[in-house]
Amino acid sequence: KNEVEQSPQNLTAQEGEFITINCSYSVGISALHWLQQHPGGGIVSLFMLSSGKKKHGRLIATINIQEKHSSLHITASHPRDSAVYICAVRSGAGSYQLTFGKGTKLSVIP
Amino acid sequence: SQTIHQWPATLVQPVGSPLSLECTVEGTSNPNLYWYRQAAGRGLQLLFYSVGIGQISSEVPQNLSASRPQDRQFILSSKKLLLSDSGFYLCAWSSLGAGAFFGQGTRLTVV
Numbered sequence: 001k002n003e004v005e006q007s008p009q010n011l012t013a014q015e016g017e018f019i020t021i022n023c024s025y026s027v028g029i030s031a032l033h034w035l036q037q038h039p040g041g042g043i044v045s046l047f048m049l050s051s052g053k054k055k056h057g058r059l060i061a062t063i064n065i066q067e068k069h070s071s072l073h074i075t076a077s078h079p080r081d082s083a084v085y086i087c088a089v090r091s092g093a094g095s096y097q098l099t100f101g102k103g104t105k106l107s108v109i110p
Numbered sequence: 111s112q113t114i115h116q117w118p119a120t121l122v123q124p125v126g127s128p129l130s131l132e133c134t135v136e137g138t139s140n141p142n143l144y145w146y147r148q149a150a151g152r153g154l155q156l157l158f159y160s161v162g163i164g165q166i167s168s169e170v171p172q173n174l175s176a177s178r179p180q181d182r183q184f185i186l187s188s189k190k191l192l193l194s195d196s197g198f199y200l201c202a203w204s205s206l207g208a209g210a211f212f213g214q215g216t217r218l219t220v221v
Contacts, residue, residue, distance in 0.1 A: 033210060042119070042214040043200060086154065090210060098144065098202060098210060102153035 002027040006087050006101035013108050019074040021104045023087030026068065030090050034061050034072050037084040037103065046072070046085075077108045111137050116201045116213025123220055129174075129188040131216050133201030136182065141203040143184040145176055148198040160184060196220045 003026040013019050023032070034046040047054050047061040049070065054061050058077075063070040074081055087101040116133045123129060135141055142161050146154040156169045158176035166176050173192050177185045184201060196219050204210035 031210070035212065037215075043212045045210075045212050048210065088154075088210075090204065098146075098156070098204070100146070100154035 002029065002089055002091055002099045004087055004089055004099050004101040006085075006104050008104060009102070010105045011107070013077050013106070015078060015108055015110050017077050017108075019077050019081075019106065019108075021072045021085050021087075021106070023070045023072070023101055024068060025087075025089045025099075027091065028065075028068070032063055032070050033088040033090070033098070034070075035086040035088060037086055039083070043086075074106075077106075079108045079110050082106055082108050113137060114201060114203055114211045114213045116216060118216060119214060120217045121219070123191050123218065125193055125220055126190050129186070129191050129195070129218070131186040131199055131201075131218075133184045133186075133213055134182055135184075135203045135211070138182075138203070138205055140181060141205045143178060144202045144204075145184065145186045146200040146202065148200065150197065154198075154200060158186070191220045193220050 005024045007022045031048055031050045033048050036044045036046050049061055049063040051065060058075045060073040072085055084103040084105050086103045088098045090098050113136045144159045145157045147157050148154045158166055158168055160166050160178045163178055163181055173195060174188050199216045199218060201213040202210055
């Protein structure tokens with residue numbers, strides 16, 4: 001069973017700061033997802049990665065398959081980025097089950 | 111396009127009442143479907159998954175059940191809700207080569 005660890009658990013940043021959220025997993029995967037959960041609970045899928053790096057606006061996600069580690073970066077953070085960010089991994093061959101991290105609660109202060 | 115619909119977004123139900131949450135997907139055939147729950151202060155936990163019509167696997171024994179009456183429909187049910195059933199419920203689907211897609215979730219409060 002894959003263990004997914006996220007850090008930090010809570011993060012408070014000043015508006016404009018560069019933010020990094022980390023995700024580590026224990027078993028090889030076929031894909032990793034970064035999700036954003038808003039205070040009301042709604043989930044938005046941000047990225048799906050299997051290798052390398054992806055960028056969307058101010059968000060950048062990277063993954064290192066050998067080190068079993070992924071990072072989500074937010075440049076020029078804004079209060080509207082305040083949310084819980086969740087890492088989820090999809091196990092490899094024959095299984096499409098997802099294992100979720102517990103999430104990182106980000107608060108961006110004006 | 112590939113989408114997933116989950117409703118309702120929020121729900122308040124009294125203890126002992128029944129529950130039915132529905133999830134439907136579009137743009138794919140024979141997906142794997144999942145129900146997850148997030149209790150307060152905890153991560154998302156897999157409740158049920160389905161690899162085909164009528165095929166349901168349960169990961170955690172509980173007061174809930176799931177059904178898949180059609181290929182693209184996944185339903186989470188309870189005959190009698192408990193206070194401990196409160197939480198955030200998320201439907202998701204995945205298939206080989208298509209990635210994974212997530213519903214917006216349902217926040218259930220049992221009172």
